[in-house]
Amino acid sequence: MAKETFYTAVDIGSSKVVTVVARVGSEGELKVLGTGIAPSHGMQKGCIDNIEEVKEAVRGSIEEAQRYVGKGYSPSAYVVVSGGHIHSSNVRDVMEHPTDLGSITSSEMHRFIQSSFPTLGEGQEILHIIPIGYAVDGLSGVRNPIGLHANQVELEAHVAVGDATILKNTVNAVESCRMPVNSLVMQSLASAEATVTGDERELGVLFIDIGSGTTDVTVFQYGSPWLSMVLPVGGSQLTRDLAVAERIPFHVAEEAKIKRGNVLPEMVDPNEEVILSGGQGQGQKLVRRKHICEPLNARMYEILQMIVQGMAQAGINRLPDGGVVFTGGSAEIAGLQEFTENVLGEPVRIAYPTGVAGLPTQLRKPGFSSVVGTLLWGIKHQGEGRTYRAPEGSTKGYKSLLSIFKRTREKTAR
Ligand SMILES: Nc1ncnc2c1ncn2[C@@H]1O[C@H](COP(=O)(O)OP(=O)(O)OP(=O)(O)O)[C@@H](O)[C@H]1O
Ligand SMILES: [Mg+2]
Incomplete structure (x- = not known):
């Protein structure tokens, strides 16, 4: 199959829709030709x-993205998907391989991986089947069996599934704009492509894309995704909480969150005051900045708690050694790094999209990691076709969430 030169990524987020068209030049460099944000x-x-x-x-x-794209462009897109309907699990499957067939070929492995379906629930479709390890004739820990002689290959794969109707609606929305869909990409895997380093994947990392309507999580270990989950909560919930707490309109709360918010209220001057415009006919009001930060702190703590509980339920009973990487628009909220380090006791990094030289300034923000990562994903996976089918002492008064891991370990040991 001829290599594609144009790549289009579409991200239908809860707060913005972004399309980016890029081209791979003769030297292999990726150049963004057009960006459209609605x-x-x-x-x-x-x-x-x-x-x-x-x-x-x-x-x-x-x-908007296609406006400045030159001749020869044939539209087809990689599209980001998210939502609480997406679930992941790790499955095993065995392929018998009589010795007279010779060594294992890449096309054979590709067919095997694509046929290794887990038992799907009603109305579910497969989004991704990502190999995380192989055992060859009983020898486990093999990273790549291609080229080996073997009688039997056992595959362990990370499989993500989603609701077939919801995925189909996403495809229809894009294809109705005369943009055929190459493939759907789960948001956390897309964003990770532009943010998580190879070393972090190897060491293990808790990766979190916190956007507006969802928080998309993938835990990487030994270079591969081991657990993925989507929480149906994100930055707009933080804004809503603030709006309710201060009885102010959503747009006023959104501005206050971005300009004066901090998820670690201890970081702001306890006497500092902020002027907010109230609801209709209410005029302005003066509030302590600390009071703006408190509901944001409570909701962010709850989001971290949901992530840690999800990991513990999936049998991951400690945080990965590589710490935590955050991206997504809400990763820009002040105090997130310090707060998360306090609560989880691991180093935290706020990640901006990388991997594309000369990325336009408007895309150099955590909220664009998923669309940039989708371009990189498309290049890496092109031609594969469409698969739908704080240490205790430093918690500064915050309850450490690490006790959730401890409780789960104790339960398992009993
Ligand atoms: N500086 C900032 N401080 C706090 N929050 C911010 C900041 N900048 C953006 N946000 C929040 O980021 C969110 C948007 O993030 P993002 O663009 O990643 O969402 P999305 O991709 O549209 O939605 P999703 O992926 O959740 O469906 C909004 O809730 C916005 O309030
Ligand atoms: Mg998003």
Whole structure:
């Protein structure tokens, strides 16, 4: 199959729709040719709830991105997906391989991987099957069996599945804009492509894309994804909490969160005051900045707690040695690094998208890691076709979430 030269990534987020068209030059360098950003409408926590509104937003972003793309462009996109309907599990499958067949070929392995389906629930479709390790004739820990002679290959794979109808709606929304879909890419894997280093994947890392409507998580270990989950909560919930606490309109709370918010209230001057415009007819009001930070702190603590509980339920009873990497628009909230280090006792990094030289300034923000990562994913996986089918002492008064791991270990030991 001829190598593609144009790549298009579409990210239908809960707050914005982004399309990026890029081209691989003769030297192999990736150059962004066009970017289109439109406010998102009709999305609820990563899922479509009004297809006509979504189509409109997608069309706007695609048209803007294509405006300056030259001749020879054949539209086809890699599209980010998210939402609480996405689940992951690790499955095993065995391939018998009579010795007279010679060594294992890459096409044979590809067919085997694609046929290793887990038992799907009703209405579920496969999003990704990612090999995480092989055992060859009983010898485990083999990273790549291609080229080996063997009688039997056992595959362990990370499999992500989603709701077939929701995934189909996403494809329809994009394809109705005359943009055929190459493949869907789970948001956390897409974002990780532009942010998580090879060393972090090897050492193990808890990777979190915290956006507006969802928080997309993947735990990497030994170079591969081991656990992926999508929490239907993100930055818009932080804004809503603040709006309710201070009885102010959502847009006022959003501005206050971005300009004056901090998820670690201890970091702000306890006497500092902020002027907020109140609801209709209420005029302005003066509030302590600390009071803006408190609901943000409570919700962020709850999000971290949900992540740690999800890991513990999946049998991951400690944080990976490589610490925590955050990206997504809400990763820009002040105090996130310090707060998470306090609560989890591991180093935390806030990641911006990398991997594309000369990335336009507007895309150099954590909220664009998923669309940039989707381009990189497309290049890496092109031609594969469409698969849908704080240490205790430093917690500074915050309850460390590490006790969740300890409790799960004790339960398992009993
Ligand atoms: N400086 C900032 N401080 C706090 N929050 C911020 C900041 N900048 C952006 N955000 C928040 O980031 C969120 C948008 O993030 P992002 O663009 O990653 O979401 P999305 O991709 O549209 O949605 P999702 O992936 O959740 O469906 C909004 O809730 C916004 O309030
Ligand atoms: Mg997003």
